[in-house]
Amino acid sequence: METNKREIWEIDAAQLGEILNVTDRRIRQLHEQNEIPRNKRGLYDVTWAVHWQAGKRALNQHRARQFTPLQLVAIGWLAAMIAIDPDKLYQDDIDAFTEAAARWGVTPGGVTGLLMIAAAALGKTSRYVTGGRENA
Numbered sequence: 001m002e003t004n005k006r007e008i009w010e011i012d013a014a015q016l017g018e019i020l021n022v023t024d025r026r027i028r029q030l031h032e033q034n035e036i037p038r039n040k041r042g043l044y045d046v047t048w049a050v051h052w053q054a055g056k057r058a059l060n061q062h063r064a065r066q067f068t069p070l071q072l073v074a075i076g077w078l079a080a081m082i083a084i085d086p087d088k089l090y091q092d093d094i095d096a097f098t099e100a101a102a103r104w105g106v107t108p109g110g111v112t113g114l115l116m117i118a119a120a121a122l123g124k125t126s127r128y129v130t131g132g133r134e135n136a
Contacts, residue, residue, distance in 0.1 A: 009100075010043040019046065020053055035069045037104070047100045051076035059121065067121065070104065074114035075121050078129075082122060089128055 013024035016036075020027070027044065030036040036049050054076030056064045064072060077097055081089055098111045106114065115129045 006043065009045050009047050009103075010039065010041070011046050012043055016044045016046060016049055020049060045100075045103065048073055048104065051080070054079055055118075063121070067117070070106070071114060071117050071121075073104075074111075074118040078115060078118040078124075079122055082124065082128075094129075 011019075013027040017024040017027050027036065027049075031038045031044070036044060036052060038044055051073045052069055055067070055072030055074070056076070058075055058079040059067070059072075067075065074097075078089075081093055094111070094115070097115075098108055101111050101114070112129070116126050119126055119129050
């Protein structure tokens with residue numbers, strides 16, 4: 001049994017720093033500030049980090065401070081989806097985000113709440129997230 005095998009989304013601070021264009025020291029600082037989580041093996045979830053950074057960029061600095069890091073991840077993810085199709089969010093995309101969010105301890109119901117917050121932050125109605133379904 002191989003115990004050191006990494007998941008595809010797990011990377012170290014140096015690798016994540018290259019992706020986010022910051023130093024590995026800054027990655028560790030962001031972890032200490034509870035912005036980017038690190039797992040027990042000292043690795044970071046690249047999905048979280050990239051969408052977290054995108055969420056911060058989608059909002060101005062002042063507005064970004066009003067949201068939790070997890071909410072910023074959802075905002076960043078939804079901003080990317082809006083860039084792909086500003087009129088519709090696809091169920092396959094929501095399922096992929098739900099799967100990633102499960103790694104962070106978020107339930108499917110929690111994902112819906114996060115996406116509603118993200119939609120409001122980005123000026124979209126809840127209908128964008130629910131596809132027009134009233135009780136998604």
